[in-house]
Amino acid sequence: MAGSRLGRPTWDGGRSSGDSPGDRFEDEGEEASAVNAKGDADRTAGVDGEARGTGGASGRVRYDHTGSVVLVTGGTRGLGAGIAGAFLAAGAEVVVCARRKPEPLPEGLTFVTADVRDAADVDRLVAEVEERYGRLDTVVNNAGGSPQALLAGTSPRLHARIVELNLIAPLLVAQRAHPLLATSGGSVIMIGSSSGTRPSPGTSAYGAAKAGLHHLAACLAAEWAPRVRVNTVVVGLAETEDSADHYGGPAGVARMGAAVPAGRMARPADVAEVCLWLAVPGYVTGAEILVHGGGEIPAWRRIASGHDG
Ligand SMILES: NC(=O)c1ccc[n+]([C@@H]2O[C@H](COP(=O)([O-])OP(=O)(O)OC[C@H]3O[C@@H](n4cnc5c(N)ncnc54)[C@H](OP(=O)(O)O)[C@@H]3O)[C@@H](O)[C@H]2O)c1
Numbered sequence: 001m002a003g004s005r006l007g008r009p010t011w012d013g014g015r016s017s018g019d020s021p022g023d024r025f026e027d028e029g030e031e032a033s034a035v036n037a038k039g040d041a042d043r044t045a046g047v048d049g050e051a052r053g054t055g056g057a058s059g060r061v062r063y064d065h066t067g068s069v070v071l072v073t074g075g076t077r078g079l080g081a082g083i084a085g086a087f088l089a090a091g092a093e094v095v096v097c098a099r100r101k102p103e104p105l106p107e108g109l110t111f112v113t114a115d116v117r118d119a120a121d122v123d124r125l126v127a128e129v130e131e132r133y134g135r136l137d138t139v140v141n142n143a144g145g146s147p148q149a150l151l152a153g154t155s156p157r158l159h160a161r162i163v164e165l166n167l168i169a170p171l172l173v174a175q176r177a178h179p180l181l182a183t184s185g186g187s188v189i190m191i192g193s194s195s196g197t198r199p200s201p202g203t204s205a206y207g208a209a210k211a212g213l214h215h216l217a218a219c220l221a222a223e224w225a226p227r228v229r230v231n232t233v234v235v236g237l238a239e240t241e242d243s244a245d246h247y248g249g250p251a252g253v254a255r256m257g258a259a260v261p262a263g264r265m266a267r268p269a270d271v272a273e274v275c276l277w278l279a280v281p282g283y284v285t286g287a288e289i290l291v292h293g294g295g296e297i298p299a300w301r302r303i304a305s306g307h308d309g
Helices: 021-027 030-051 078-089 119-133 156-184 204-224 243-247 250-258 268-278 299-304
Strands: 008-012 060-064 069-073 093-098 109-113 138-141 187-193 229-235 288-291
Touching (some): 060 268, 069 156, 078 138, 078 187, 078 268, 109 119, 119 156, 138 156, 156 187, 187 204, 204 229, 204 288, 243 250, 268 288
Parallel strands (some): 069 093, 069 138, 093 109, 229 288
């Protein structure tokens, strides 16, 4: 029935192993982990009643998104794969898109080849979701990123491509998905970045595009309320399968983690958990949820402590 959807949080009072489904999806090899994640979701119903009263600080909330359809752009790697795996584990039908199909495709996911910068591709993507499932409840605009390059010497074409991927593409996907989301009473989740909230030397166009994305989400939240909610998850330093290469090996990853008050970078499961919550129907719209472990320890702390080399 149009307008009806599920998305129930349940309290798993200290019974989970600590890692969320998104972590398992990332860590154990995509195919096997998708199967495990599905199995866990099936078991949750049995565990919940018993666990409800146990509470405990280490408990996690488990979400039931059975009956809902979720589109995760760029859901084949990195944070997007974690988000897609978490929704799959929560019982949703999950469609991921990217320019290249992953091999093997994790079991349970539907894949559509699409470049989100291309309006015709986005139209075909949304049409395929509608044709296959007849509804769409949540769009996670995750595809994004940028190479590191100081502005001097970079080409106008590169700047345009970065802004296109990180700002125009999520706008297009949200716009084209809006009719389906309005029917289901669904929501859009933008994956933003701390780079859009503080100076981002070396990724200036990216930082500016992400700042624009955060603002776009707030505008759409106001434009589409109350039927469709639009929120942003502002991700800080994050650890994905590319991090070791990016930061010069495990020691570099550990050094980056030490720069975060939480003591480590965000993992895909941390971001996925917030997406699972935002996708539950509710009052929150136009919000920016910071998933940055407390931010980055400011340089003055190091200087004031006399440890600045
Ligand atoms: N990793 C971090 O440290 C970090 C921190 C803050 C925010 N973020 C944000 O989190 C999101 C995910 O980052 P990530 O590091 O997980 O990215 P990633 O590992 O580079 O994965 C990007 C995903 O997007 C897809 N993609 C890229 N360009 C696309 C296009 N034009 N059309 C369709 N799909 C496309 C990629 O697949 P194909 O290449 O096959 O298309 C891939 O599935 C991004 O929005 C990023 O800005 C990341």
